[in-house]
Amino acid sequence: MSSIETRTKGEVTIRDLTKSFKIDGETLTVLRKVSLDIRGGESLAIVGASGSGKTTLLRVLAGLEEPDGGDVLIDGAPVHGLGRERAVIFQEPRLLLWLRVLGNVAFGLEVQGVDRAEAEERARRYIRLVGLTEFETAWPRQLSGGMAQRVGIARALTVQPEILLLDEPLGALDAMTKMTMQEELTRIWDEEKVTMVLVTHDLEEAIYLADRVLVLPKEKGGSVRLLDIDLPRPRDRNGARFVTFRKQLMAEFGLH
Amino acid sequence: MTYQIADDEERSGGRRFPWPNPGPRILSAARSGLADYGLLIAFFAGWQIASSVEWLNPAVFPPLDRVAYALYLGISSGALIDDIAISLQRSGIAFGAAIAFGIPLGLFMGQIRAVERALDPILQLFRQTSALAVYPVFILMMGLGEASKVFVIFWATLFPILLATIGGVKEVDAKLIEMARTFGASRLTTFRRVVLPASVPSIFVGLRLSATTALLLLIAAEMIGANKGVGFQVMNAQYNFQIPLMFAAIFLLAFLGLAANWVLILLQRRLCRWSPNTP
Numbered sequence: 001m002s003s004i005e006t007r008t009k010g011e012v013t014i015r016d017l018t019k020s021f022k023i024d025g026e027t028l029t030v031l032r033k034v035s036l037d038i039r040g041g042e043s044l045a046i047v048g049a050s051g052s053g054k055t056t057l058l059r060v061l062a063g064l065e066e067p068d069g070g071d072v073l074i075d076g077a078p079v080h081g082l083g084r085e086r087a088v089i090f091q092e093p094r095l096l097l098w099l100r101v102l103g104n105v106a107f108g109l110e111v112q113g114v115d116r117a118e119a120e121e122r123a124r125r126y127i128r129l130v131g132l133t134e135f136e137t138a139w140p141r142q143l144s145g146g147m148a149q150r151v152g153i154a155r156a157l158t159v160q161p162e163i164l165l166l167d168e169p170l171g172a173l174d175a176m177t178k179m180t181m182q183e184e185l186t187r188i189w190d191e192e193k194v195t196m197v198l199v200t201h202d203l204e205e206a207i208y209l210a211d212r213v214l215v216l217p218k219e220k221g222g223s224v225r226l227l228d229i230d231l232p233r234p235r236d237r238n239g240a241r242f243v244t245f246r247k248q249l250m251a252e253f254g255l256h
Numbered sequence: 257m258t259y260q261i262a263d264d265e266e267r268s269g270g271r272r273f274p275w276p277n278p279g280p281r282i283l284s285a286a287r288s289g290l291a292d293y294g295l296l297i298a299f300f301a302g303w304q305i306a307s308s309v310e311w312l313n314p315a316v317f318p319p320l321d322r323v324a325y326a327l328y329l330g331i332s333s334g335a336l337i338d339d340i341a342i343s344l345q346r347s348g349i350a351f352g353a354a355i356a357f358g359i360p361l362g363l364f365m366g367q368i369r370a371v372e373r374a375l376d377p378i379l380q381l382f383r384q385t386s387a388l389a390v391y392p393v394f395i396l397m398m399g400l401g402e403a404s405k406v407f408v409i410f411w412a413t414l415f416p417i418l419l420a421t422i423g424g425v426k427e428v429d430a431k432l433i434e435m436a437r438t439f440g441a442s443r444l445t446t447f448r449r450v451v452l453p454a455s456v457p458s459i460f461v462g463l464r465l466s467a468t469t470a471l472l473l474l475i476a477a478e479m480i481g482a483n484k485g486v487g488f489q490v491m492n493a494q495y496n497f498q499i500p501l502m503f504a505a506i507f508l509l510a511f512l513g514l515a516a517n518w519v520l521i522l523l524q525r526r527l528c529r530w531s532p533n534t535p
Contacts (some may be wrong), residue, residue: 062438084440094435098453098530108439111449139530159439 009075010085010162010195012038012061017070019056030056033070034224036214040075040162043189043196045206048216049253054199055167057216061197062088062165074163084112087161091168093148095140101127102136104151108159119158126154129188146177150184157192164189166198170205179237182208186233203249207242208235215252225252318500326500327507336489340508343486346402347474350409354466358417359459365418366425366455367447383419387412387469388476400481409473413466420462424455457531460524467516475509486512 109119330336478487493502
């Protein structure tokens, strides 16, 4: 069920990416010469302790932060700043409270100059994909956390990006909603054939969703590690190999 | 997955304590009307009775039927209508100008930090200076005519609108703006689609505050140097000892205030249905 080979677009190449922040006059280097190839259509999870720079890496990929050095190439071409081939799903749904579900999902397309009727037509498809057809006319304040996040996901998918960047998208949800949403994300990723880069602090989530897990080092100067999760989908959280992967990943962080 | 639609009645805090046996619809409507307006009705009834049997001095507090009659006479003869028209004109022009000037300026100031920082101290000073205190200055500048009256109302209503608009723009969630940017929204599009709608509830707070201020300043300005207007009529009727007419004018002013607020609430409900803070 893996779709890595079916997709040639949405390939990301990261070369010697460096990023530091100045905090109170002191320079804090968050990313130190990070290099990585993300295959088109792959699902890659980035895990790391807080402060390891996983969110910074994602924000640089999104174009929300400028790197100090190094390059990001998408399908071979260097990119600077934001681009339409990428869409971001944030931890918070970030919905516009004055638009109904349909308006929120169509928002991305409308901003890109697609006229309202067509944007809404295309939005409806993704509202159906995330299972919210009945709630098209609901206001954001009427939605539960999980449903609001689905709207955010549909909004990002509607612009049909090659690369979906997810910054701890399920971090604020309760455990059960979270598991349901992980299953949904797997299904959506499989249907949309999109490259997915997921930042998470949830190791199980990384194993459940990703083809490969990138482990950012805890201590400065440590090396980046990559873990192949060659499990068939849908994945069984309690399967023997799943558990083995979890143990292995936990060991990376000195956890048992 | 849970889904809740907040019941409108529940949200507005309507009938939180239902009667055990509501009975027919009319009866329950009467009960709810009594709960809302009972005290007001009692107040008017008390006034009427106290004045009629002279517990109150009827020369100072005439019975309400005489006030109502004075109001009827004033309106049917057209005299009060002229006063209402000129009062509405003064406050309307001033309020309209404050909106036309305050909202765009506030939107601009809220967007550009440097402008906001440079203008804020002077704004704070002007805001803290009572418009009534500077009314004599406006009279010196523009004479006792219409211009100074309209201007003092404009001055007093401008600041609540301006500050509420600036506040609304500044409080727009930066995360929403970032979200719009990730879809490639230009600065102008982000302003139009995110900043402006997000600021509307806050702007309405300023508008409703200003409407009250407009009425206050209107009355003051009309009492100081005017020969027409509802505020003038209050003062004039008192001089001429037409106390029922005086109260008629006072009630008229109260009604104008209520009407203005009501129009703004209706408008706000139309524009801000999405906001949990909409009345």
